Amino acid sequence: MRIATWNVNSLTVRLPQVLAWLQDNPMEALCLQELKQADEKVPVDAFREAGYHVAFIGQKTYNGVAIISKAEPRDIQRNIPGFDDDQQRVIAVTLDSPQGDVRIICAYCPNGQAVGSDKYEYKLNWYRAFTAFVRGEMAKYPRLAVLGDYNIAPDDRDVHDPAKWEGSVLVSEPERSAFRMLLGLGLSDAFRLFEQEPKMFSWWDYRMMGFRRNAGLRIDHILLSDPLKAVCSACIIDKVPRRNEQPSDHTPVVATLDL
């Protein structure tokens, strides 16, 4: 099975690109972030016609996440239980696989805006709550994948110009430490299980021709529990959709699981 994550920066705008990409790249699960649309606007019918279920939690203007899946989603969890938050950033589902249940968590982690800002503090608090949530999910579901826009570049290999970015939001040490806490639960960054080309990124700023200069960051990740790590045979960043007209500023990350 293949699973993927893609921050689409408005599903209203990007729906045709998502459907076209799924046509070329069938997925057992596709995690979407930044829908930027209310629940009633989520294009459930369009996905159904393409052969997919949709579990989602929408939000007007900002945030909103969805999991597109071939199998019918079960045990849908929206948001982080016990974490009071009006921003819709998390959804989790259980999917059937030949080896048994696979738990999929889709997350749009906060951006943080700038180190020291209120939004930065919110980001670090959010990560504490999210890590506790994932710890609980791991205890319940051995086969767990956590996919999303983490808004953290884990180390300098994931940054086009580490000197320029040093200490700033998305790469600061407290953020990287929060990311390592997640890994510390027993999760592995699927992309780093394999040899990769240098300067591989998943996001490029719209401004200053970021994509043309490959001035990007790797901030979209697929984390796998050990039982899924053991069956993961590939993880790639698909840069093709970033070359579309009217692209998202992010591009999909895909993991292949031999299940």
Place this chain on the structure above:
DNA sequence: ATGGTGGAGGGTCCA
């Protein structure tokens, strides 16, 4: 240091 672009929504806010 500033501002560059894109999305949403009708002000600016967010990324």
